[in-house]
Every structure is written in structure tokens, then in C-alpha cells.
Amino acid sequence: MIKIIILGAGNVGTHLFRNLNNSKKTKVVQWYNRSLDSINKYKKEVAVTNQIMDLKEADVYLLALSDDVIPEMAKQLKHLNGIIAHTAGCVPMSILNESNNYGVFYPLQTFSKNRDTDFKNIPICLEASNESCYQTLFKLASTLGNNINKVNSEQRLGLHTAAVFVNNFTNHLYQLGDAICQEYNISFSLLKPLIKETAAKIETMTPKDAQTGPALRNDKNTLQKHQDQLFNPDIKNLYLYLTESIQKNNE
């Protein structure tokens, strides 16, 4: 039984609590948040606190905090015996190096509070200050799922950057698609099967092999027709920029 204390009650902290508290192999012994408001409703299930000095003993302290809060929190936790691990994509592990045992426990997924997250297939990226610490984090990750990966701080930052392209930027393209549909009085739902298939294709093909469309074919006639449809100059510029990028990267 791995004893865990979660610090933070944002999307990641909340999803970690829900999943770790339902496992037989882990016990969340305490949940810390700066404000008690967001965790008070869980106090029948877990001890809650907003005081660092009241933190109990645990095997792992999971810091599900925003990036800029982690360094200061790390300083306040250095007296603790358990492993101090943050869950951030962009923060190097070394920020925690005043503790004896530390590491990173980074689940690579987009979390929304109102949407259940099944950790089973979520890649969990681990890094640790020593082998025994890594083993404990690995055991902890195994209680959630099977997709566990050793990823160092530099790789994790690269991964986080790549994730912005396939998640934040991709979702923004969905938003622009929605905006174009609204302009032409068409339902965005017409695009949903295409969005699903576009994502499904790369399960079995590389993105390079899956690329299609007028930019790739350099079909000037169609490219021009599309540009003529785009009345918003910013969206049109983005169209030109992405078209150029497709052509440059697929010569």
C-alpha cells in the first residue's frame, strides 16, 4: 500500500485524487490545497488541509501545482522523508533537488474537471533522483495504467511542446473550422466524423503517410478557391502559412 499526499486541486490534482483513491494498492492519506474551498467537499473521503506544517507522513507527495508555485513549495517540503514528485511537463526535475528523494510523475493528457479520465491508456512519464525512488514511482504509476515511460527533463519539455501542437493548436483549428461553418450557416457537427477519422488514421499510419489535400498536391486552383472563401484576414494568413508548411515539410 503506497501512501500518497496530493498537493493541489486543479484538473490534474482532482483526477489523480479520484483515480488513486479508488485503487486498492494506494491510499491518499491527505489532500492539501491553498484554499480549502475546492477540497472541503471531499473531507469525508480524505483528510484535507491548507497548512504545510500539518502535512502527514507519506511515501509520495504529488505536487499537482501550477509551474510557478512548484519552486517555492519545494523549499517548504525539503524536511519531509517521502518522495517529492511534481506532475508538470515544463518544470525540470532539478528544481526539487533540495529534497533527498524526488522525481517527476507527468501524466500526458488533457484534463477537464467535468470529464472523466481513464488513466489506463494515459502515458505516464517518470523521472527520479535515484533507482529506489524510480521503483516507487513506477509502482505508483502501475496502479493507474500500463503506459509507463522513463523520460528525462529535456525530453519531457520537448514532449510538452509537441503536445501543444497536437492538442492546443489542433483544437484551435477545430475552432477556426467552427467559425468558417458559422459564416456559411452550416452545422459544425458535419465536420465531427472527419475530425474523428483524422485522429483515428494516425493509429495505424504515420502522419506523413496520412497527409492528403490540395496543399500536398499543390492544387493551385483549389488553394485559390479556399483563400477566396476566407474573409477573415488572420484566418487567411494562417491558411497560407500552414499550406506553405505542408509543402516545405513534404517535398
Added chain:
Amino acid sequence: MIKIIILGAGNVGTHLFRNLNNSKKTKVVQWYNRSLDSINKYKKEVAVTNQIMDLKEADVYLLALSDDVIPEMAKQLKHLNGIIAHTAGCVPMSILNESNNYGVFYPLQTFSKNRDTDFKNIPICLEASNESCYQTLFKLASTLGNNINKVNSEQRLGLHTAAVFVNNFTNHLYQLGDAICQEYNISFSLLKPLIKETAAKIETMTPKDAQTGPALRNDKNTLQKHQDQLFNPDIKNLYLYLTESIQKNNE
């Protein structure tokens, strides 16, 4: 029983043949292609030809041809009695107006020859020169699926433009994500659950509500860290451009 002749053996033509030939309510009576090479292997299942003058009688002639070939083909088919319908997103219906009965039968999906396509959920966008012609095309579409939509030529072109954003451009972002992973020696497969979830989210949320990330939060620290990771100046510029577009469209 609707009698159909398919013209063209590209991705759309091939998928239409496979699906329409397996239906009890339709019969593909002939398949035309300029070159017989790609359709000869089907000649046990269907009559094949590469001669316009040998075209049989049918209720619907489906022109699954590349955009620039459609106008010339339309001229050669104007003597036929059946409905002449093209399957292109970017070609106005009026290009077929020398025929008596004509229309558009546009399935909005990305087709790959090596990947089966289930038409059941694919939106089929219809337009027709008259009501009886629309009814026939509607009946034909109903044999494939339930997602049938009346879409005029201008809307269809808008839809095709929006589709480029959510399909071609999105896939290109996957490709750039893959390129970043390779640079950091990380497997692209780590991003696949995130890609799947990003697409799944908009089934129940608007893209605007689903937007997250450092661009939206204007988290300057993380934005800078990401830019420092991007060694390819074109990818870095695209990062800046998409970040700016997220901020402009979500003020």
C-alpha cells in the same frame, strides 16, 4: 433498385463502388475509368469500361473525378437521361447545367485506399437541379447512411475549406509533433492518447470551451520555454502564429 454508374477509380470512386455494390437497394451496373488498369480486377463483379460511348443506361452517373476533369466530362455526358452528379467539394453544381437532371453527391470524409470506410456516419451533402432529382439522390444516400444534408454550392465550398483546417492542417500538426518527438528521441506514440482525447472532447464540448494551454492562459514563461525548444525556425514561426491566433480568437 437504383442503377448506378461510377466514373473514376480514385479513393472516392473506389469506396463508393465497394459500398454501393454491397447494398441490396442499389446496383452498380458499370464502372468507367480512363485507364482500365485500376478497375480490371473488379470485372467479375461489375462491367468495366474506358469508353464514354459505351456507357450504359443508369439512374445516376456518379462522377468521382478530380475537379479539373469534371467540366470536360460533363460536356460528354449531356446526352444521357440519368442524373449526372459529381462528388467534389469545390466544384459548383452549375458546371453540370447542360444536362437535364444533375446534382452533387459529396461525402465529407477523408478516404484512403487501404483503409475501409464505413459510410454509416459520413455526412453526405446533396444538391440537385430539381426536386425529383433531389429525391433520387436522397434515396441513394439513404442506402449508405443516415447523415444526409442539403448543402448548396457556396456552403459546400465553405465546408470544404473548413475541412482543410480540421483534417489536412490538423494532420500536419500531428506531423510537426512527430518531428519534435524525433528531435528529442521520444516515441510519437506517447502523443496518440492525447490526439484521440482532443478529437473526442469536441463531441460534447464546443472547440472554444475545449481550448486549454499556455497560449490561452497567456503563460509567458511556458510560451518562452516552448519557443526555446523549437530549433526549426519555420516550426517556431508557426508556433508564434498559432499562439497569436488562439489569443486573438479567445479574448
